[in-house]
Amino acid sequence: MNDTQKLIVENIPNLRRYAKALIRDNEKADDLVQDCLVRAIGRLHLWEPGSNMRTWLFSILHNLHVNAARRQNSQPDNTALEAVHETVNVMQPDQDKGLMIRDVDRALNHLPDEHREVLLLVGLEQLSYAETAEVLDIPIGTVMSRLNRGRIRLRVILDTTGTSHLRRVK
Amino acid sequence: MSASNTITQDDLHAYVDGYLAPNDVERVEAWLAENPEDAASIHAYQLQNSKIGQTFNQMLDEDIPNEMLEIVTAKKEKPATNSIPWLRLAASIVLLLVGGMSGWMLNEKTGSNAQRDQVAFVDQAVGAHHVFVSEVRHPVEVPASQEAHLVKWLSKRVGTQLSVPDLQDGGFQLVGGRLLADASLPAAQFMYEDNTGRRLTLYVRSSDEEVDTSFRFVKDDGATAFYWIDNKFAYAMVAPMDRSTLLPIANKVYQILSGQ
Incomplete structure (x- = not known):
């Protein structure tokens, strides 16, 4: 394996994690990552040595995701929000971690794709705002406004489901 | 700031x-x-x-799938896998056998997405194979002694007139068959056994989205599968043997089933 290949492989766990968090279907997420790798290898001559491999790969993944989402015309299912509200009544204050995990996962799913992407790139993948802007090909001001709106919205959803009472583990 | x-x-x-x-x-x-x-x-x-x-x-702790590593490390000039001499021989035998049948290829399962979509059912077939070939007392629901009933029943459930290929030339006798659920679709599994107790299974279900495909090969821990999609039905032949051994059997099954 040469250095460039190593650089790509180093990013695979993050690409997979991000794709899984983004589309919530492990199999489709891995398909997306595979497609991303195929495309990256096919266009490796376009990658400038020394430039940011991580943002390059994530931007390829993002573009493939957008194309696939457009093809399937799949929008996040906001109608299920009522179902989330209903769970408030059955939840105990002392929720276990598994329940919390499903909640964050599910709460994220109620955000529009463009908010979820920013929240995950910043909060999960810890890309800088500038890197996030590069990946999504949007101005940094748009990153900040999506981040703000996404976080406000996620807070409302999580508060509604009662998970904000969970103790903080850090 | x-x-x-x-x-x-x-x-x-x-x-x-x-x-x-x-x-x-x-x-x-x-x-x-x-x-x-x-x-x-x-x-x-x-x-x-x-x-x-x-x-x-x-x-982040999950192992990176080999398929992904292969994509990254693949050499562009990599010779086709089927240039291995014995396989080339096998492939030419296939070509002779299929004669006029067009559109036949012998492919390895690759990481390509289109192929992965097409082979979703193969995982089911291989999984069902592993589950039931190890079954000692109840490997099948309906035994071969009731073959006519078995075929009629499974044909009706799967939605096409099935025929059970005779594989005695290859040393395999029909054991029987069972109905399975592949996601929400009914699927039929026929099981064969040779005199050493080796079992192979033939898996069939309807396929509404896939177009016809070539004859493909995949190896999964301990089992080999040949699979194809023909006229809205997906077929997989799974056996615990290498592909050169399974190829003539699978080829025969393909001819019988697609010749209907």
Whole structure:
């Protein structure tokens, strides 16, 4: 394996994690990552040595995701929000971690794709705002406004489901 | 960050994400001490980040699938796998056998997405194979002694007139068959056995989305499968043998089933 290949492989766990968090279907997420790798290898001559491999790969993944989402015309299912509200009544204050995990996962799913992407790139993948802007090909001001709106919205959803009472583990 | 004393939303997010310079951190913290609403937001956003991390971090520990590594390390001039001499021989035998049948190829399962979509059912077939060939007392629902009933029943459920290929030339006798659920679709599994107890299975289900495909090969721990899609039905032949051994059997099955 040469250095460039190593650089790509180093990013695979993050690409997979991000794709899984983004589309919530492990199999489709891995398909997306595979497609991303195929495309990256096919266009490796376009990658400038020394430039940011991580943002390059994530931007390829993002573009493939957008194309696939457009093809399937799949929008996040906001109608299920009522179902989330209903769970408030059955939840105990002392929720276990598994329940919390499903909640964050599910709460994220109620955000529009463009908010979820920013929240995950910043909060999960810890890309800088500038890197996030590069990946999504949007101005940094748009990153900040999506981040703000996404976080406000996620807070409302999580508060509604009662998970904000969970103790903080850090 | 500006030198102004005004704290913006952007400053608050940058504080949450740890992108502020030490001076600015102090400035924001002073602001938060006096603005409980913003402090509550900050706390909520920090909690979001930590929950997101807890939820998805373990995914980083998963092994990278070989398929992905192969994509990255594949050499462009890599010779086709079927240039291995014995396989080339096998492939030419196939070509002789299929004669006029067009569109036949012998392919390896690759990482390509289109192929993965087409072979979703193969995983089911291989899984069902492993589950039932190891069954000692009840390997089948309906035994071969009731072959006519078996074929009629499974044909009706799967939705096409099935015929059970005779594989005695290859040393395999029909054991029987069973009905399975492949997602929401009914699927038929026929099982054969040779005199050494080796079992192979033939798996059939309807396929509404796939177009006809070539005859493909996949190897999964301990089992080999040949599979194809023909006229809206998906077929897989699974056996615990190498592909050169299974090829003539699978080829015969293909001819019988697609010749209907």
